Amino acid sequence: MTEIRSNTYSVFISNDISKEINRFLKANKSKYSKLFILVDENSLKYCYPQLVEKIEAFEDGEIIEIDSGEQSKTLEVCIQIWSALSEYGADRKSLFVNIGGGVIGDMGGFIASTFKRGIDFINIPTTLLSQVDASIGGKVGVDLNHLKNEIGVFNNPAAVFVNSNFLNTLDKRQILSGFAEIIKHALIADYNYWKKVMNADFADLNSFEELIKTSVHIKNTIVSEDPTEQNTRKVLNFGHTIGHAIETFSLEHENKKHLLHGEAIAVGMVCEAFLSYKICKLSKDELSEITEFIVGKFKSVKLDEMDTHRLIELMKHDKKNEKGDINFSLLSAIGKCEINKKAKADQIIEALKYYSEQVKLMA
Ligand SMILES: NC(=O)c1ccc[n+]([C@@H]2O[C@H](COP(=O)([O-])OP(=O)(O)OC[C@H]3O[C@@H](n4cnc5c(N)ncnc54)[C@H](O)[C@@H]3O)[C@@H](O)[C@H]2O)c1
Ligand SMILES: [Zn+2]
Incomplete structure (x- = not known):
């Protein structure tokens, strides 16, 4: 125990x-x-x-x-x-x-x-x-x-x-949805954990107990420091500003067939890794490493079929925003996350396009 x-x-x-x-x-x-x-x-x-x-x-x-x-x-x-x-x-x-x-x-x-x-x-x-x-x-x-x-x-x-x-x-789809949050914990907090996460063995779910312990530990440390999200807890929102917009969009449009939370967050993390590269000094190599791993693991989402304006509108609605800016938590490196980074609408659109291009490249 x-x-x-x-x-x-x-x-x-x-x-x-x-x-x-x-x-x-x-x-x-x-x-x-x-x-x-x-x-x-x-x-x-x-x-x-x-x-x-x-x-x-x-x-x-x-x-x-x-x-x-x-x-x-x-x-x-x-x-x-x-x-x-x-x-x-x-x-x-x-x-x-x-x-x-x-x-x-x-x-x-x-x-x-x-x-x-x-x-x-x-x-x-x-x-x-x-x-x-x-x-x-x-x-x-x-x-x-x-x-x-x-x-x-x-x-x-x-x-x-x-x-x-x-x-x-649990079915495989639900396991993967939870795995998205495990990926997030590694990306925002711990480079060594990221390496372990990349080697997760989906054929042996018992082996997930170690991942669960590390993830609980990371999340618990972050929320204990800042229980009501005044500042540092915001790192947990990595992937979620864009991810939540995608999730909500899918809930609005597809009813029963909507995306799972983790599936949307996975896409959000790729887009926000791109923003991290553009505005938070994430290296190109690490951006590629993150993109290849996530796009390779998760079913692709057709972002080009989603209304970009509605997505941006949903991001503006995000509880994390102040005074109308769109607020992000972005990576400066794998294992390091910075809060209160602002991105402009055209940068966000570029990030959504980046995801779609990478999906095509890797297909
Ligand atoms: N409070 C937070 O900090 C926080 C963080 C992340 C996500 N969330 C929320 O969590 C929700 C998603 O959670 P979820 O992915 O667990 O979804 P869920 O609760 O819908 O569960 C997914 C599916 O698995 C089924 N299920 C549950 N346990 C099972 C088991 N042991 N075996 C077989 N089937 C089982 C459920 O009936 C459901 O069909 C979202 O609403 C999201 O917003 C909250
Ligand atoms: Zn989440």
Whole structure:
């Protein structure tokens, strides 16, 4: 078992996570009156049974199930869940348990943070993306009219429990989506980690436990220093200014077939690596190294079919912007990230074109 501590809570990483959850529940027995367990159909099918088998307290928990997918991350679904909590008589001593990916964690955390002015919640992330990223750092919230995470608060879980065994039932596409955030952690913080990430063995998901530990450690260090993103935490936005715009655009236009978060971020990282080369001294060699690795690993996205003006408009809407400038976190080298870099619209368009050209070259 590995325990990674932040300012207010711990992330436990283990192959026998039930033991840690039992220990936590026992230690906090007098604190909690009742458990409410949020799942979607997949985490209910693949993850909940393994947990309830070994965690007695889960047997008496009230299960709340939502449909899987980003489309569920809305205020409408929150209202249904708040209503269910009220109906089942949840009080301020209730514990909310999030079992699932980033959608469950983001929305469940938000529901818990606002119900009766806030009840405790714990995260049991079951996707690679949520294990290395979404479950840590206290950003909770939902989308509004397809705008990503438009409504939300900062609020930390009481604890996070990570078991890489849950990855065995995830499909390859979801694994790759989470892998994008692992790539980001390496690019912004640690050159040696980047080398390890480039050699990740997708045939052996058990080997991902080491990557998960390093990524959790990197993310946790960054968010502990600057919990509410006043400055240094912004490095975690590398790839996300352009990536979120691409993700939102796809949510607006393709409905069920939309891009996954990590798929959009992967494209965003290539574009923002290009901007890093143009305005933040990233070397040409490192730009090529990043581009080749990411374009080689991820399915290509047809950016030329997306409306560039709408993409720029979405970037301008980004929460990270101040006074109308488009703000980026860019690399000065692999493993080093600088914040508050401004790029002009024509530079951004050039970066989007760079991605499309590279995809064609490598096809
Ligand atoms: N709060 C943050 O700091 C933060 C950071 C990154 C991403 N996010 C958010 O996270 C969300 C994406 O998270 P995600 O990629 O985990 O998506 P997700 O929650 O939609 O999960 C992906 C899919 O995997 C299924 N699933 C979950 N666990 C499974 C398992 N063990 N086996 C089989 N299937 C399983 C889910 O039902 C879903 O269909 C986005 O909304 C994104 O904005 C938040
Ligand atoms: Zn992300």
